[in-house]
Amino acid sequence: xxxxxxxxxxxxxxxxxxxxxxxxxxxxxxxxxxxxxxxxxxxxxxxxxxxxxxxxxxxxxxxxxxxxxxxxxxxxxxxxxxxxxxxxxxxxxxxxxxxxxxxxxxxxxxxxxxxxxxxxxxxxxx
Amino acid sequence: xxxxxxxxxxxxxxxxxxxxxxxxxxxxxxxxxxxxxxxxxxxxxxxxxxxxxxxxxxxxxxxxxxxxxxxxxxxxxxxxxxxxxxxxxxxxxxxxxxxxxxxxxxxxxxxxxxxxxxxxxxxxxxxxxxxxxxxxxxxxxxxxxxxxxxxxxxxxxxxxxxxxxxxxxxxxxxxxxxxxxxxxxxxxxxxxxxxxxxxxxxxxxxxxxxxxxxxxxxxxxx
Numbered sequence: 001x002x003x004x005x006x007x008x009x010x011x012x013x014x015x016x017x018x019x020x021x022x023x024x025x026x027x028x029x030x031x032x033x034x035x036x037x038x039x040x041x042x043x044x045x046x047x048x049x050x051x052x053x054x055x056x057x058x059x060x061x062x063x064x065x066x067x068x069x070x071x072x073x074x075x076x077x078x079x080x081x082x083x084x085x086x087x088x089x090x091x092x093x094x095x096x097x098x099x100x101x102x103x104x105x106x107x108x109x110x111x112x113x114x115x116x117x118x119x120x121x122x123x124x125x126x
Numbered sequence: 127x128x129x130x131x132x133x134x135x136x137x138x139x140x141x142x143x144x145x146x147x148x149x150x151x152x153x154x155x156x157x158x159x160x161x162x163x164x165x166x167x168x169x170x171x172x173x174x175x176x177x178x179x180x181x182x183x184x185x186x187x188x189x190x191x192x193x194x195x196x197x198x199x200x201x202x203x204x205x206x207x208x209x210x211x212x213x214x215x216x217x218x219x220x221x222x223x224x225x226x227x228x229x230x231x232x233x234x235x236x237x238x239x240x241x242x243x244x245x246x247x248x249x250x251x252x253x254x255x256x257x258x259x260x261x262x263x264x265x266x267x268x269x270x271x272x273x274x275x276x277x278x279x280x281x282x283x284x285x286x287x288x289x290x291x292x293x294x295x296x297x298x299x300x301x302x303x304x305x306x307x308x309x310x311x312x313x314x315x316x317x318x319x320x321x322x323x324x325x326x327x328x329x330x331x332x333x334x335x336x337x338x339x340x341x342x343x344x345x346x347x348x
Contacts, residue, residue: 001158003270006202007263009165013172013191015256020176022248023241028226029181032188035219036172039195042211046204047272050280054273061288064280065296067207068289071214072300076307078219082226083314095230098242 006047013040027085027095031078038074042067157274161201168194179240181232185223192216202272204280 013036020033049063089095092102154162171190178184192215199208278284289297 001272003267011259015252016172019252023245025242051272060292065293079311083311089230
């Protein structure tokens with residue numbers, strides 16, 4: 001198999017996940033996009049490991065071992081991430097990452113005008 | 127070290143040239159056609175995942191994308207990775223995501239504010255990086271073929287042997303990391319639950335039940 005097929009698919013999937021991370025507003029959808037990016041990297045690791053395990057001798061199957069580690073770390077990441085999202089949802093009542101501006105400079109958390117400039121700022125950066 | 131790398135490069139180069147001699151650019155094999163079709167399905171599902179307005183549908187399309195990737199692993203003869211992918215991603219991660227959507231009371235129908243205002247900036251960045259990555263990758267691996275004949279490169283036996291011969295220490299460290307993540311997730315959830323029980327004033331039945339459970343948990347800790 002031509003090595004460009006898995007490599008191009010991994011690049012496309014990674015950029016799809018990148019778009020999702022940048023464009024999505026719900027925190028859980030952002031986590032899904034992060035999973036897509038991690039899977040793209042996993043596909044690269046497996047493809048290059050399969051290639052190198054034939055082309056070279058002493059590769060120790062490092063690509064597949066690293067893929068297993070990445071999958072396990074992704075599972076840990078999704079658990080911690082969802083726990084954080086649920087904690088934020090219980091504290092703030094929203095999982096909308098555009099509204100999580102507690103650490104933003106210039107606006108107090110109880111400032112009634114904080115929403116409108118924040119929205120304007122988001123529009124301006126867009 | 128450098129000698130090994132040089133030898134690796136030489137052997138790789140030799141195999142590449144040998145492979146290039148009996149492969150054609152425009153004569154895809156059956157495996158390549160299958161890979162291309164499943165890859166198109168996977169990429170389409172991923173695109174729908176990041177663009178759909180219905181949050182639950184995004185999670186379900188993610189199942190299609192991750193399952194398609196498992197089939198790609200099978201086509202690359204990495205069987206063990208494929209089944210781990212099915213077990214962990216399709217089996218648990220997507221279920222966790224669906225639980226998260228449910229617990230944050232995500233709307234069931236179409237939610238028009240699923241995308242934020244910087245969608246066009248994100249699209250620009252994604253298309254630019256996709257173009258750059260695809261160009262670089264195609265240019266770099268134009269003459270490289272993966273040899274899929276012979277024994278599977280990632281069967282359970284091979285993967286297990288390499289994992290427990292050469293990668294034991296990272297494996298054990300990873301188990302400690304998983305334990306730490308588990309404890310961390312429990313700690314995060316417990317704190318949130320205690321705080322929510324402390325601030326709950328609405329006399330609803332589920333709320334009072336939650337409060338009771340939280341106090342029981344606290345007494346259990348003491």
